[in-house]
Amino acid sequence: MPLATWLMMVFFRDAPRELEEAAYLDGYTPLRAFFKVTLPLVLPGIISVAILCWIFAWNEYLFANLFVGTDVKTFTIVIPTFTHGSQTLWNLQMAFSLIAMLPPVILFIMLRRYMVRGLSLGVVKG
Numbered sequence: 001m002p003l004a005t006w007l008m009m010v011f012f013r014d015a016p017r018e019l020e021e022a023a024y025l026d027g028y029t030p031l032r033a034f035f036k037v038t039l040p041l042v043l044p045g046i047i048s049v050a051i052l053c054w055i056f057a058w059n060e061y062l063f064a065n066l067f068v069g070t071d072v073k074t075f076t077i078v079i080p081t082f083t084h085g086s087q088t089l090w091n092l093q094m095a096f097s098l099i100a101m102l103p104p105v106i107l108f109i110m111l112r113r114y115m116v117r118g119l120s121l122g123v124v125k126g
Helices: 002-014 017-025 030-058 062-067 075-082 090-110 112-119
Strands: none
Touching (some): 002 030, 062 075, 075 090, 090 112
């Protein structure tokens, strides 16, 4: 959450204030100016932060291990259970690892345009 807040603060700070002021001159209310002008400008940043937060939540091991009951387990908790003493069930471990890896990769491929634009939004200032 702190990373998401910090990144969103940077994206909103880098949005040109002049465009919002021009919207006020055109008769927009502050709420309408936010939704019609500012929000479309920071949409790539919002999507980038959403993807990063989702990936961090998907890969979470510690909280899932502590707070999930014994009946239901997440992929990150199930994968290490395929090692019993000196025997490792590599076929199951690799299959579950591939299944756990697919959703973030597919999500990134679908939204890579927003991810690259969002992460490089405040890099170069002219």
